Amino acid sequence: MDVNGSSAIISGGASGLGEASARELARAGATVVVADLNEERGKSVADEIGGVFVKTDVSDEDQVQAAVDAAVATGKPLRVVVNSAGIGWAERTVNRDGSPHNPATYRKVIEVNLIGTFNLMRLAAAAIAKTEPADADGQRGVVVNTASVAALEGQTGQLAYSASKGGIVGMTLPAARDLAAIGVRVNTICPGIIDTPIYGFSPNSEEFKAKLVAPVVFPKRMGRADEFAHLVRSLVENDYMNGEVIRFDGGIRFQPK
Template identity: 60%
Template sequence: MDINGASAIVTGGASGIGAGVVRRLAARGAKVVVADVNADAGEAVAKETGGVFVSVDVTDTDQIIAAIDKALELGPLKAAVNSAGVGWAQRTVGRDGEYSSAHDLDLYKKVIAINLIGTFDVVRLAATAMSRNEPGPDNDRGAIVNLASVAAFDGQIGQAAYSSSKGGIVGMTLPVARDLSAIGVRLNTIAPGLIDTPIYGTGPESEAFKAKLGESVLFPKRLGVPDELASMVEELIVNSYMNAEVIRVDGGIRMPPK
């Protein structure tokens, strides 16, 4: 699928994997809307890539629609990538046996709201806009890529909320792809492993910590870099025969309990 001259939207596009995806799609000739809550970083990525920044909290449907409408001003929307997400860790039951120390239910709901419901909201709205496109050579109108996590399969201690949200993204892949086949839109999911993003901080201590984490990767024994994920996102968008798939990009890691 050719995205040259078309528009694309990348949630969480201001940093990390999302920023890597923005750069990849822009290099393909797409006009990319960087949708993020971080205005400073988002504006910088948009300026670098010739795109547009739109402030988007993915729990706000109106903000998602505004970003999609902005993309449509730039060209037909043919690609959407859901990279926005959060993750907190908390055990399901506290150590003192008190109800009050059990997992914070509001925290659980927040992770689900951002990671899972936010992803689906972008999917349903972006696909709606794509359904209006003129069909391409394969009667294709667009492609969507969602970012899950290996935590969907190998969730660690304390990852109940995060793994639930990412498992939901994995679980929606096939049924939503089946739904979208009627309008010529493909949907795939990537499950990243340990990726070197700003979440790990900077400096000698951070580098030592990341090196230690990398020892658990099968091969190569290091953290992945955002462009390695972005490369797979790009392939899933432009390869017209990739559909309804969940792909781990993780160096072969299988996460231990903790």
């Protein structure tokens, strides 16, 4: 699908993987809605790429709908959704002090990562369904969701995070089958260790990053956000990619911890 002249929504578009994806799709000619909680950074990114910023908590249905409405209001047909908003959390099922995992933190991670992804996918798809087909196949749009290799190989303390990302993986094929009726493709990327601001910039963070890179097969480094964005664009532009879960991890296989 050619995104030139269309609109796109990127959740988590103010930083990291989302920002890189927003910039890549803007370069391809899309008008991008940057949906993020970080108002200052989100507006800056949107201004730089000629897009629109909408302050969005993806777990809030009304705020997600506002982001979708903003995409429709651009006057460009909504064709692309990239779900990259998410949060992390580390806590054992039973902690070292003997206390059980806090259900409130578990629920929060599920609400943002899994339900947030579901919210944007379903509400945006409903808007995409109202557009005219973009090609002879009847294609109208593409959804790219972001999970994690932790969905497949969750480490110690990643119970909530792995459950949320595993849910995204699990709904990929059913969503693709559901949305085929309106000409929408759905794919999911499972990133490994990607160098984003989440790891910080202190000298200690570099030491930490070096440890993370150790299990990577090749190339022996962290992935880059622009490489992720390149994959997003490839999934959008390759019309036969549908219902797939793609590892993006340099061949890493997570150990228990």
